[in-house]
Amino acid sequence: MNELVRPSDLDRPNSYIGRSVPRPNARKLVEGRARYVDDVSLPRMVHVAFVRSPHAHATILSIDGAAARAMPGVIKVLTGENISAICDPWVAVLAHLKGMKSAPQHAIAIGKACWQGEAVAAVVATSRALAEDAVGQVWVDYATLPAVLDMETALDTATPVIHAELGDNLTFQRQHEKGDVEAAFKASHTVVEATFHTGRHTGVCLEPRSILADFNRADNQLTVHHSTQAPHMMQAVLAKHLRLNEGDVRVICGDVGGSFGIKVHVYPDEVATCAIAKLLGRPVKFIADRFESMTTDIHARDHRITGRIGVDRDGAITAIDIDDRTGIGPYSVYPRTSAIEGNQVVNLCGGPYDFAHYRAKTTVVLQNKTPTCQYRAVGHPIACAVTEGLVDLAAEAIGMDPVALRRRNLMKDGTYPRVSPAGMTFEGLSHEACLDQLMALIHYPELRAEQAALRQRGIYRGIGLASFIELTNPSPFMYGIGGARISAQDGCTVRMDPDGSVVALSGVTEQGQGTEAILAQIVAEGVGVSMSRVKVITGDTQVTPYGGGTWASRGAGIGGEAALQAALELKRNILVVAGAMLQAEPTALDITGGEVVDKATGQVRMALAELGRIVYFRGDTLPKDLARELMVTRHFITKDYPFSFTNGIQASWLEVDTDTGMVKLLKHWCVEDCGRIINPMLVDEQVRGGVVQGIGGALYEHCIYDGEGQLTTTSLADYMVPMAAEMPDIVVGHVETPTRESLLGAKGAGEAGTAGAPAAIMNAINDALRPFKTRVTAMPFTPMRILEALGKA
Amino acid sequence: MSAAVIQHHVDIALTVNGESVSRRVAPRQHLIDFLRLDLGLTGSHAGCEHGVCGACTVRLNGVIVRGCLVLAAQLDGALVETIEGLSDRGTIRDLQDAFVAHNAAQCGFCTPGMLLAAADILDHQHQADRAAIREHLSGNYCRCTGYQAIVDAVETTLLARKGARA
């Protein structure tokens, strides 16, 4: 632990790391002064709306845009062919996902539409309303094709192949085996099996996908205002496919109205918008409406998983066997691919537990539905639900308390680093400490007693637990190794200006999670100034250091460490100058509260503003050869481990109305270990928001398709997200096991809540239903499914 | 009283955040597009445009409404207040402070609408408990916070105002 990072000592000056401070950029949000993409208007700006396929699968015979072209305000009607003249298609595969295949995807479909909602033409007009009017006048002649909808039969020989050139509908398959699962099952006291379904759902960012692209022919520059998580990745992708140099593409990301992984992908309609800007040489805006969001934002979590677990008489887990199948739509999504979620299920099942024999297979198939890809806590909620569901089943089968069985099998604290049966390397986890803290928080024996007493009165409450691990801070082993231009490294530039204020420019981005706040905390503490003197700038590829942006909870762990290193180096540089001015050894000086002080006595020697004045305006008074570098850039990338892992455990306490199937959430707890906590309030809020998103998947959210491949849940009335009235208060507890890969020690906290909540809810519902000897394993757990399990519907 | 005629453009004169505004609008334009596109008041947001998400909540003639379910053409003579106006006047400064202090805004997209709905509680439901606060905000979707911090912020402000009145 570095002297500069001592969270236990919060009394020292400028001690921001470890402290709950409000986000400096929250004020603009509450005053209506944020700037989202749709708030930006440019001269000569036009709007694009897309003609979208009403069919799940159809050949496009012809497109007649003549009537649309004659409509008021219409500037252009464009087809896939028009766009492809200046925009190259992509194939979303990664080299390290062996055998993966996908078909070329165009920005606008050419010849064939593969899901309901896929763009088949674009209309550009002077307003969005006029563009929509004209969309209704574009006449597309389709010949419908049989739609591949059921992932279970997608590989059957009788099922049509969506992309003939691929030969079949299989995009990726992976089997991992460690030990001898079959032999272990044979030797086990009990083996239980269950099949789980995690419902297809989607992110529903309140700000829809938004992009405003402007191409200036005069300097061959594409400037894109984009609601995105990864500006530099988008810069690379747009440059490549629009045949520009990366340097000629600038991506600016202002305020983002929620992303959750939804906005880290390349969307064909957004690339088309940029292509249209390049064609027209003027600004083009595309703001997805909610119906478009529901059918074209990536979906996720559409998995069927059959799992088996073996246990000994004493509750020791002997083996876990997982067979996962997922349908990802007709194309793997660029550039991260749609095989990662299934791959994560293989990597993460059984994650918290110490057992020897593990086999897991994922089969990723194509279908004619909206493409799926990475969404908050990629694969984690699935792996966690399956693992924790199996653990509860095993406990029930051998008559053991679920807490006792977990305690028996959780990886022991202090036994790290170690490698899991799935091949994941854990640097340091704290499952036992988290379980202990959770038990103290929930008063487990009392809760069980209350449950038993209420059952006598016909009130059915349940307690559900879910231990989890969360993969964060990925190295290039996640994407870069597979050939994607997705940076695992991130940078931060820190600069002191003449008045002693500090500007930090970072490659990670603000999505509302508080990135800019924690960067300000880190830089303020690292340099030794008040947080109010630090300005943070993110989200502009022409301004900030290169970086990967925000995903996999990497903002704090990667971006934060780069900021800390840059801040510490700036401080050293300042003290070198100060030493020359004050005739002192730089190492005998320190900076606190924006002033250079004697390290030993704390006596103020000089204000940073005075130092700045001299450096910037009277440099003539300083020694000729004195370095006065008051701007420093540092980059950080993890090197020792392919990924960081965080861990934790959640608990849900809820009541099932056995006459209506309604679930009432009474309370929820999460104890998690995200390594070094930079801002406890922000971590708590990440966990709470994540938990509620997980609850959404467990109880409400479902993209439901009919037999023709039509999405029936296209409005916010039909696709149900969690609202305030039904959500419980959520208690958050922490254990801190900093990573030793960085000075800062932060691991990331963005996805823990979402990872564990669905499993905790499922286990709690099944605990409540236990007297009826029934259970539910298909999310979302609707009244219908619960009453069905009870034989009442 | 104006003659009843069928109009393809409608002239309206109204008061927005205390300022007189006159515009000619297309009948189909909803209040939020009017505020955002015609008046540059981008603090109010369109999240679904079909009346469900609550991001477009603004105050019309003293009560909160869904801005996407009101036509600008209907607003001749109306009083409209948005987050910009409330911020300028400082009437919900304490609530805004509480939102910042509790981190009740993450991405901020729902926040202006949420604040308008929450201000309604402060004005009309002085006795609201946490459940009543949750119920009153149940028409405003927030994907980021999980709602608890919002409930905390509203409850804190409600109690502080109660204390100030006592």
Place this chain on the structure above:
Amino acid sequence: MKMPPFAYAKAHSLPELFSLWTNAGTEARVLAGGQTLLATLAFRLSEPSVLIDISAIASLKGVTETQDILRIGALTTHADLGANGLVARYAPLLTKAVPLIAHAAIRNRGTIGGSLAYADPAAELPACMVALDATIIAQSAGGERRIPASDFFTGLLTTALEEHELITAIEVPKAGPDQRATILEIARRSGDYAMAGIALAYRQAQDGAVQDGAVQAPRVVFFGVGDGPVRAVNAEMAMSGAALTTASIAAAQAVLATDLDPPGDLHGSPALKMQLCRTLLARALTPFILSERTAA
């Protein structure tokens, strides 16, 4: 999605409305609170030529009473309905219903006339009207019609209103002290349209002429389980004529399947709906048993 283009006209009186209607042709729609109409226009499922705004017609506003009747103007918003003292006194079922309707911002704008004219089968107010044996007052250029609520809702999103006929008011017989009425619903989330709901009213006999506490003239109406409000006539008979007991409630539940034939929907199967309706019936009625026991 942006709404499709349409023209706009504001009527300040009923004669103005009728003349506008005549001029505007068949594709014109009336705009009251707009909380359903404007939302559906945002789906671009229909493209009306003109929206005729009736919100300025003063004669459609206000709640008044005569000796036996409560008259509620068609433009009364849900919020005003919920806050109105006369309604609380003489039609308490409606006061109870209001908080179940959508959310505060919607209730500030949505109107009772609009809700009844739209006739969503899962909406609360149409069921309440049938339960309260209300009369819908409709007016056209040709004059006024008085339509019993039970005849008003004719099918899925359809009513007895004729072309160019408008709901002007609703008349509800004033509830006496002997009225028992309640509304319950099961919705996935607060403010959602109900998966199933029940609105009911009956008179509880208080004079010595009939059995004390006997259920008289019950009207039990379900919503969210058919094309419109569905009266459960057999259940009404089963609970009628005697004081409510656990047994009479069970008897009413037992015949409910002969009253209802709910279709499945996004929420689930017909069996789910029946289960919810049986549960709602018992939960709606049971408190009335308890209160009598307490009274006795």
